[in-house]
Amino acid sequence: MTDVTILYDSIRWEEKSLLEAGKKKNINIQMVDCKKLALDLEKKPEDYGVVIQRCVSYYRNLHATAALEGLGVKVINCLNTGVFAGNKLFTHMLLKKFGVPTPDATVAFSKDAALEALETNGYPKVIKPTVGSWGRLISKLNDKESAEGIIESRETMYPIYQIHYLEEFVKRPPRDIRAIMVGDKIVAAIYRNSEHWKTNMSLGGTAEPCKVTQEMEEMCIKAKNAVQGDIVGVDLMESEEKGLVVHEVNNTTEYKNTVRVCGVDIPSLMLDYALKVER
Amino acid sequence: MNCPECDAKLNIPEDASVGEIISCPDCGADFEISKKEGSNIELKQAETVGEDWGE
Structure with a gap:
């Protein structure tokens, strides 16, 4: 019987590390390539356990979650998170509603x-x-x-x-913060430094550990709840005028660099969380 | 195993799994491992990065 299904369309370090962590913990992990998946929308599929959604393609991710969740399978994150966090305007409105500072x-x-x-x-x-x-x-x-x-x-x-x-355009130091939330906890956070004003790791930003403050954690819990997330990556900037502001919540967060520089076993924590949630 | 594009030697780690992307060190082409049974490995052209990829 499957405990956890990792639904992927490309195996990155993140997906491999989830599989490895599952082996160490003796958890029955099923790897499912979404590209090979055809789901009968009229029949509840058996043996998925809890699905950790890891598809890198936004549309594939969203639609696979909609189908599985609709068929009664627990997916992390849920469809609403995919919809809300996947759209910067939707996220912006929810962050405001939940009292999370965000750029105008x-x-x-x-x-x-x-x-x-x-x-x-x-x-x-x-x-x-x-x-x-x-x-x-x-x-x-x-x-x-x-x-x-x-x-x-x-x-x-x-x-x-x-x-x-x-x-x-937020005036800030040449960095932003990526905080990885597993449930109501920041399990690790990094500064993403870059000479370029875009700090994305995919664009060559460098990572270093960031100390988690209570203010940051409270803000991130609100941001996660705003988009109804379970496991998310919250991006924050240190605005010269407003202090910490959240500018994005990531539905399928990458965490390779966070694990590398913080030494926190994020994949294990994700699996522990997935096994605890109600199916 | 050699690169289907340029014939350079591909370095495929022992623990590589199906679905993983392998890049050719010479020509940079990306391949996805489509089948792996022991040392018998099959590759296919990897999907190019989609406009909707990422987080």
Whole structure:
């Protein structure tokens, strides 16, 4: 009988380490390649145990979770987390609702409306796709000329890129923080340092351990609850004006660098958590 | 095992599992291990990074 299913579409260090941790703990782990999966939506599948959703493809991740959860399988994280955390605007609204400080933002629904909002609110601003990852297509708009060019180029793209999400450019040290939450606890956190204003590890940022403060943990618990998450990566910035602000919650967080620099066995903690949750 | 693209020698770790991505050190092509039975390994072209990939 399967205790935990790891649903993946690409085996990264994270997925391998979950499998290894499961072997050490004597947990029955099933690895399921989502690319090979066809789910009969009329029949509850047997023998999944608790599913840890690890698909790197956003759409595959979201739809597989919707199907399995709808069929009565417990998936970590749940569909709502995938929907909410997968969209920067949805996350923003929920963070505000739950009293979590987050950078100010404006949404505009056409090029002209976006340029008008930028004129009113001033430059620089950061334009982010509401759905997107690894820092892709996130641009800093320094002035009207750059904004016109960048926003115009989005007019030819898939419609999601015509939802213009404009975020304040937060003045901060050249780093941000990634906190890994397993349930109501930050199990480890890192600074992601970068000379570039984008600090994503995938863009070459470097990691070092970050001390977890009570303020940070309380903020991250609220952020996790805002998106109804179980295991999430919360990204924070140290704003010169506002102190800590949360700018993103990651539904399928990567943790390779966090484990490497903090020495915390995150995969084991994830499995312990998965076995404890109600199915 | 050699790279199906450029024939360079691929370094496939002993504990590599099905689904894992192997990159060729010479040409940089990515392959996914599609089958592994003992030392018998089959590769297929890895998916290119999708527009919706990441977190």
